[in-house]
Amino acid sequence: MSRAGPSRRLATILFLDIVDSTRIAAELGDRRWRELLGRFREVVRAELKRHHGHEEDTAGDGFFATFAQPAQGLRAAVAIVRDVQEIGLDVRCGLHFGECESIEGRLGGIAVHTGARIMALGGAAEVLVTSTVRDLVAGGDTQLEDFGTHQLKGVPGSWQVWRLLKLDVSSLPAPLDPARAAEIRDSQHPAAERRRRTGVSGAIGQPGEDQSEHERHRAAASRQLWRRTSAALGIRG
Secondary structure: OOOOOEEEEEEEEEEEEEOOHHHHHHHHOOHHHHHHHHHHHHHHHHHHHHHOOEEEEEOOOEEEEEEHHHHHHHHHHHHHHHHHHOOOOOEEEEEEEEEEEEEEEEEOOHHHHHHHHHHOOOOOOOEEEEEHHHHHHHOOEEEEEEEEEEEOOOOOOOEEEEEEEEOOEEOOOOOOOHHHHHHHHHHHHHHHHHEEEEEEOOOOOHHHHHHHHHHHHHHHHHHHHHHHOOOOOOOOO
């Protein structure tokens, strides 16, 4: 009996992750980082649900989600950028719209790979989109600016990228000031706030050791997410 081939469907693809997560994890230590990561995931999942998104995959501090319409994905991305700042974090987001392959319940294909690469171009509190997304939301209350033409690793051709400035008349927030972000994170842990004010560290060992350990975990999680989302492509990198 022959095995059925992969099914295909159109989707808005959203990738996002925490900016400077390695530094933040080293600053907080393992226990507080796990707690913060748990709150981060709750915030993201609440906005995905509110905007009718579907969580396709997560690894480390990264998310891959899909939406039926580009406007839903944009609104979810903006809400996540704003909401995670309330817990002292900034994220970067990348969106693309295209045809995806579903293989054994997992989405793949060049469109998924493109969305991930678009996110990787972004900085703190930035939402970047492809021209495909820009064209589909044209005429709405959306303002974007030219972010330049880019070569995306593993993806053929040159890609025009756009940065979201306003959605539904509201501007995106500026990135958090690092000192303010640290205060927000510490405010959720009074003991940590006292240590910060007195200059007493609650960590044991050298800071570089914690950072290196987190970097290894983050790199492994990122590789895992990349492998899963690009498995159907036959593209290396």
